[in-house]
Amino acid sequence: MEKILIKYLYDLAMIVSYISAGDLCNKWMQDLDFENNLDASMLLWDKDGIPCRKTCGILCNSNPLCRSFFYHPSLMNCLGSQSYKRGLPSGQSIQKGWEYYTRSQQCDGDYTFNKTLGLCYKIHPETKIYFKAMDACEAEEAKLIIIRNEMEFVHxxxxLISASPLTFALNGLRKILVDGTITWKYWNGQSPYLDWEPGEPDNYLGDEYCGNFFTIPGHQYKFDDVNCFWHNSFICQKYI
Known part of the structure; x- marks a missing residue:
């Protein structure tokens, strides 16, 4: 009886989510050009018992890391992926009946879409302190940018080089205390990819707890620590 109640509540939650999400057709586009080369390590989840493709889309739409999903109507199986690559995860590529959907490759407003990164980003040349920059990004339904790997850093x-001249550009990096150890994390708690400017972080004047890109010409546009209350340009990002 308890399991039946839990399933009922889950189905009800999915219906409510669907109603509140509206029509997902403008957010997703179907892509049946499979190449069967998706790395299984990019898989976010593999869920059975998902009643329809739009429920699968809602799950993906609620996860900022999800860039595409696979749905099998007969199996009621939903696979969420971090990748835009075509194809099915290893071991399932020979199965037929899969549908593949990617996020619509469009950005709202004056955000720029980067297909390689699977996100929209916007460089704000105006300057704000770290916390006000966070507020400005959230007002645009975005977040201060996080860098997860070298590929994202290069892009x-x-x-930033194209947008020069900027002095500094804030990212979502913060210096925090974790289990008695000072470490650098992003606003979402994720461990960062770090490529510091030579001599950084230097904790200048003992009060540099936020991260930014050192964008002064002649430098390498790498990471730098900065006072959170200094006014700097900043970069917002949103996953689509």
Whole structure:
């Protein structure tokens, strides 16, 4: 009886989510051009018992890391993926009946879409302190940018070089205390990819607890620590 009640509540929650989410057709586009080369390590979940493709889409839409999903109507199986690559995860590529959907490759307003990164980003040349920059990004339904790997760093660095002149550009990096150890994390708690400017972080004047890109010409546009209350340009990102 308890399991039946839990399933009922889950189904009800999915219906409510669907109603509140509205029509997902403008957020997703179907892509049946499978190449069968998706790395299984990019898989976010593999869920059975998902009643329809739109429920699968709602699950993906609620996860900022999800860039595409697979749905099998007969099996009621939903696979969420971090990748835009076509194909099915290892071991399932020979099965037929799968539908593949990617996020619509469009950005709202004056955000720029980067297909390689699977996100929209916007460089704000105006300056704000870290916390006000966070507020400004959230007002646009975005977040201060996080860098997860070297590929993302290179793309963002090149965008910053094109947007020069900027002095600094805030990212979502913060210095925090974890289990008695001072470490750098992003606003979502994720461990960062770090590529510091030579001599950084230097904790200048003992009060640099936020992260930014050192965008002064002649430098390498790498990471730098900065006082959270200094006014700097900043970069917002949103996953689509």
């Amino acid at each position: 963002v660095r090149d965008a």
